[in-house]
Amino acid sequence: MADVLDAAGQVEVHLFAAARAAVGASMVTVGAGSLGSVLDEIESRHPEFAGVRPRCSFLLDEVSCSDLHALVHGGSRVDVLPPFAGG
């Protein structure tokens, strides 16, 4: 399975605004897998992430991604974006 192969790599997860505040870091490195498993791993390490996670959107290698089953390969980048509040 692709999941097994990908799991050998590491994924950079960049956290912004309220998500960064919840996790306490602007970047964490987790094992490759699905987008859902990547987020689950962050939540297991940083329980406060659970509060903001449901309101976030995600970028997978700079492209918007809302499919929690999407594969996140080793070397990929995930961005965690809380609701925007510009202007």
Add this chain to the structure above:
Amino acid sequence: MADVLDAAGQVEVHLFAAARAAVGASMVTVGAGSLGSVLDEIESRHPEFAGVRPRCSFLLDEVSCSDLHALVHGGSRVDVLPPFAGG
């Protein structure tokens, strides 16, 4: 009749923009009467006024007046206002 009494006086008619251009003067003095008779007198003296008159609105002593039967007493002032084009 009031008309007869008023007719003894004179009315200042102030003309603006296209109305002034048609009449060739910014003010003319005509005999008192009704608003309609005042305008008729201007038109009889200055036939070009007929072209712009139907598009004009009128002030009788600084108050908007659209009633051609309204009495214009001697000493009153009529303003002839073509369609506005500000901004």
Add this chain to the structure above:
Amino acid sequence: MKHFSHGGLLVYRADPGFTVNNGPMGEIRQVEVTDRVLDVRGLEALVDDPRAGAVVSFSGTVRDHDHGRSVATLTYEGHPSAESVLAEVAKEIDARFDIIALAVAHRVGPIPIGESALVAAVATAHRGEAFAACQALVDLVKERLPVWKHQVFLDGTDEWVNCA
């Protein structure tokens, strides 16, 4: 900080009592009909307010073309009541919208191509109200202000706009 001026020969202030507008309504900080150059940036500064979250401004400029014809010169003429009518328009907009401050000015006399004929600025707490109020203000000025526009074209002909 109220500022009023007496502009061109055609203009006087018929109703000097309108300027103060306190209580629940916003402040009308400038209402002017003038033959001088208009400055929308000055109006924006006038409506600036610590309570404001949004300022929307409008500048309407005279163009060198109208309906495909080249305009050589352009002159606005104002009725003597123009400034007091403008004040009434400002008060009506202030009553209709949730305004913190507004300012509006119309120029009369000859206006060089590219310069402003009408400027307005509105400050409100929230942005939607600022856009709505500024647009309504400009629309109402166009509808009510006793001002006329005379255009001379490059071919030598001329017209009073809306009277052709």
Add this chain to the structure above:
Amino acid sequence: MKHFSHGGLLVYRADPGFTVNNGPMGEIRQVEVTDRVLDVRGLEALVDDPRAGAVVSFSGTVRDHDHGRSVATLTYEGHPSAESVLAEVAKEIDARFDIIALAVAHRVGPIPIGESALVAAVATAHRGEAFAACQALVDLVKERLPVWKHQVFLDGTDEWVNCA
């Protein structure tokens, strides 16, 4: 006359190729995400154009109160893609409306109370289009721009807006 700057540390330009927009569309004369002070008057000057009959501008300023609480300090954080997203927003508005020129800028980093967070200016031939396009531009920036607002209140608490 295209002008772009690289503002705060959080901002880079992901898509440098968007700037020229010729043909039937209007000119996008400035798109900027910056940590410097914004100047709506500068944007108005940028969109000035001899073909324009109307310029509408917007300035959204940060306030000292939010939902009845007193704000002590306020900081905007932008995603690295913010400036390229802003460029896409500008292009979309330019495609939707009959625009002669537009300019838009968002500030990031700490913003003192009363200063602008978002400024925009739109020049069009006719006034209705200028109001509609400027308002749509501001609305779309608010919806799409990956920017976040952090408020610290006078009572010492803080919040990320829209995440409370």
